[in-house]
Amino acid sequence: MAQHPRGSDTRRQYQLVADRIRALIETESREPGSRLPAERDLALQLGVSRPSLREALIALEIDGRVEIRGGSGVYVCAGQDQGDVATSALGDSPGELMQARVVLESAIVTLAAARVTPAGLQRIEEALQAMREDHAVGRKPVEADRRFHLGIAEMCGNAVLVGMVGTLFDGRHSPISSRMSGRFEPTHAWHVALAEHQAILHALEARNPQAAAAAMGSHLLASHGRWIGEPSDPPAGAAVAD
Template sequence: MNDNTHLSPAGSRQTPASNSRLYLQIADKLAQQINAGELKPGMRLPAERDLAQQYDVSRQTVREALIALEVSGLVDIRPGSGVYVLQEASLKSSLLAENAPGPLEIMEARLLLEGDAAALAAERISNEELLKLKAYLTQMISLVAQQRSAEAETFDGKFHQLIASATRNSALQSMIEWLWALRESSELSQLFAEKIRRQVAGPNIEAHEKIYLCLSRRDAAGAKAAMQSHIAQVTEAYVLLIGE
């Protein structure tokens, strides 16, 4: 993980240094100086007592700011020695890009990971799981037909998650779960999903049917191709949205 310049708490989207908490304001100011290159990597910044005087706050407040900077990886605190700048300027990503993976990054990762997962699942999935998968698919079809696309997407998620689980690899499964959770926690991804939901009726039934078919035939290569084509299609919709 890189570019942890998110000093503010999760949900708070505020102008830098406008936070009500003083130690976060100080942390923001210092982070800005670091990212602006005024404080270069390796450089030791002033002693806590000096910073306190400089910003006209207490030493404790400065300490809390420095701790925030350390945890976010910008700075290295060496007891008895000083505080040193670690990370060099990451301006490009600090402004437009978020520290969290963007929607397209998530989709690219899904393309690779879920593709491989589908291939593995084709070889390892049980008949019971296939039945469950079929049931999810049926639910999805029914809900899409009723225009209840939001609910249909619930089963979309279950469908993919079940395939991940069928790999019999908990590491793979955890990572795919994480990618889905990331998507849901990302405002931008949510926005995309919302827009797409209005344009199309819901999850692509055909694509899921094809994946299911390949899995039921234990066709690893086919399942991988079907899954990747499916995810690529969704990604394409994202890209089109960005173009607007």
């Protein structure tokens, strides 16, 4: 049986950072209700990036060790002593998932642009229209979004690539990814994302591999920015969907 390439005992980066925050809380004897340093200061103190810190804080919030109060800060909650307590594995790092998607899907859309078929374009157009309809009635168009990205991979004619795209996309449903999306992703995120998907479709319709790869990379990077609370502007020249 094939083994997961990660290995069964490899701890994720956000777990390691979260454990350091736990240790900080204990060594500084911070009482429940006390406020942790501001995000920028805490990231500098720990020597980590702010996206990595945010993932760690989300993990600690799920574990019940801290409470993140929007616009106020991060506060210590009553919890177990540090001892042997370690942060749970709550899924792959959202940042690593998105980085993998940028690498993989930018290459896939380049190949797809050279293998465009009318039937393939129709499937992608239908998925985008379903996204618009879901958004119009206040639903998150996650399933239609999944069909959009899988439709691009299907045009490559490689079932392995289709499976990889689906697996990475489904990583958004892990506990840490779901919590991060719910906390940081702004309400207008899908409104902007529709324009980014339209830009990808336009590049495919034009059979332009370079433009398709650029549009896909721009979309996924902007999506990650919205995911972690650092939204980006919509792509230049893209009309935001109604």
